[in-house]
Amino acid sequence: MPAIKFRGVDFIDFDTLLSDDERLVRDTARKFIEDNLVPIIEECNRAGRFPRELVKPMADLGFFGASLNGYGCAGMSNVEYGLVTQELERGDSGVRSFVSVQSALVMYPIYTFGSDEQKNTWLPALQKGEKLGCFGLTEPDFGSNPGGMRTRARKVGKEYVLSGEKMWITSGTIADVAVIWAKVEDEGDKIRGFLVETDRPGFKADDIHGKWSLRASVTSGLSLQDVRIPESNLLPASSGLKSPLMCLNQARYGIAWGAVGAAMACYDCALQYSLLRKQFRDQPIASHQLVQEKLAWMISEITKAQLLVLQVGRLKDAGKVQHQHISMAKRNNVWMALECARLSRDILGANGVADDYPIMRHLMNLESVKTYEGTHDIHTLIIGASVTGIDAF
């Protein structure tokens, strides 16, 4: 079977809904992924290796903090940024996760809640990829319900002392700075964000091994034992659980686009394969109605997902997006991508389980993407609360 090369997916002239600049950004990211990530990703996935060599080239293309302005950031629109994450995740969800964390969960909170000194110190270095960051919200006992967190910050003189455990933290062991969310004892346990340099005494990060998903991304546990940081490391404008949730909204938006990319990769591979693979009367399997039904389902769902996330992006660019819009796009598009990965895997038969093709990797990756940044069911409850006015958590 010859190697299958991605050809793009556009059933309804979706490209005509994009501006010239948006198409240029998408095509640049697509070429970068094709030339640099696709050739190495299966090896990275097998080895459980994050392709760190791509950090600098991705920084040079403006992928980090792409939708922020100033500090060397590219100042892309939200739709442009979304198209970048689509292409990144067409390559691999783990690499897209790295970029999402660096951009939406580290640079965004510093940009939004940080002091001028924090912004000037960290944002240019994070944008250039000279410094890497991680975001510590989840704890061993608190995932979907982060408000229950046990990590505490105590004010002692001109310092804060942080203690607690964080779990499932992307980029934890490669980060130079961790955005840590903790309850501040002197402020009635209000949740606030802190910048913790990872070389501070008492800070420890260890990788989680044995993951069958996002193997090209680093995932770690963090331990903070009486870590002392200057009071100037508090993100001054962070205030309550709403602050980390604002960060998650940024990341979820990128995921909603990214999932379309993963779905496109699986669908296009399955379509090309089905035209090449012959079974019964020397006919391609694409000639069988049951195979066509799967392809028709996938292209319909991908097309609807593209339209949904484009509209959410347009609302975001107009400053009108609501968190429930982003929840709908994340929930729908990740579910859709996972279903496409399963159907595509099926169309490839036994070849579908081998890493000569990208599908099984996408399938395994998407299981994490369905869970993190608000599980599928948590987003169901967010949409439910939005339409009924009744909180069902």
Ligand SMILES: Cc1cc2nc3c(=O)[nH]c(=O)nc-3n(C[C@H](O)[C@H](O)[C@H](O)COP(=O)(O)OP(=O)(O)OC[C@H]3O[C@@H](n4cnc5c(N)ncnc54)[C@H](O)[C@@H]3O)c2cc1C
């Ligand atoms: C690879 C990976 C990377 C990650 N990276 C980060 C990171 O960088 N930073 C970070 O802070 N976190 C990160 N996470 C953690 C992620 O955000 C959590 O896994 C997620 O929030 C879910 O929490 P949990 O795993 O504890 O599941 P739980 O909250 O225990 O949920 C388990 C199940 O119960 C369901 N459930 C829970 N509550 C309800 C309810 N009220 N009603 C109905 N169903 C409910 C859930 O939908 C789910 O199906 C990462 C996770 C993974 C897998």
